Amino acid sequence: MAEDKETQEELVKEKEEKAAEYDASQIQVLEGLEAVRKRPGMYIGTTSSQGLHHLVWEIIDNGIDEALAGFASEIDVVVEPDNSITVTDDGRGIPVDIQKKTGRPALETVYTILHAGGKFGGGGYKVSGGLHGVGASVVNALSTELDVVVTRGGKRYYIDFTRGKVKTPMKIIGDAPEHEHGTKVHFVPDPDIFTETTTYDDKILVQRIRELAFLNKGLQLNFTDKRKDTAEKLSFKAEGGIREYVEFLDKGKDNLLPEPIYVEGQYKGITVEVALQYATNATPATC
Ligand code: 0RA
DSSP, X not given: OHHHHHHHHHHXXXXXXXXXXXXXXXXXXXXXXXXXXXXXXXXXXXXXHHHHHHHHHHHHHHHHXXXXXXXXXXXXXXXXXXXXXXXXXXXXXXXXXXXXXXXXXHHHHHHHSTTGGGGTTTSOOOOSSTTTTOHHHHHHHTEEEEEEEEEETTEEEEEEEETTEEEEEEEEEEEOOTTOOEEEEEEEXXXXXXXXXXXXXXXXXXXXXXXXHHHSTTOEEEEEETTSTTOOEEEEOOTTHHHHXXXXXXXXXXXXXXXXXXXXXXXXTEEEEEEEOOBTTOOOOOO
């Protein structure tokens, strides 16, 4: 009985939270992307190097969501010679159909309307982290240039923007093999926003990309830094997930167990995974 009451209370709370979230998203839709450029800190926390890197995490997170939905298996991250970023995933490709409500292609709406991400896939679409679906349009608002190529249904579509505004409306740029699908996003962070630095740190990028591979079992993440003469592609994939992550973190330490303790369980549709090792000479975790 007590459990029933708890469940009921949780359901009511969940409903209230959903309503509040909806109200908030509606307000932000009205504000548009000018609000993001006026107060970038509100959306990415800081305009320091950390904020600059946050743009990459947001775009990668969108690809990871597509992988979690079961449609993408590989994400490619490239630092271009001019310090711009290209992220490619082999998911379904962002929808390109004209939406009834806006009369605009869904692809355009994803990048020009705050919170548009959550509208696809029934609200619960954004699951991998970040800013709950505001990612793509925030990155667009804070970039001097953002262009996207979507491959789906035997066609390649292109759109580009400057500082959040459509520059080239969506158009078909060619045919593609019927089986090919995915999304390629390229963006140039705006130096008017990122006044401290617009230079990406390869170590920060590699560390997070490696970590994301551990956290998303089976997903292949690639990284290439084209600013280097000898740009090699680094690939990360962890079939063992966080179990492998703990082994990686504890490498070279005095581990008390031959292998990590590992438990996995589900509760109300949420999966929890725990991997645990004891080490006598533990130092702060670095990756
Ligand atoms: C919702 C629906 C569909 C694709 C996506 C989202 C999608 C979003 C992103 C963002 C980055 N990469 C992405 N890949 C896919 C497809 C719905 C359909 O095919 O019917």
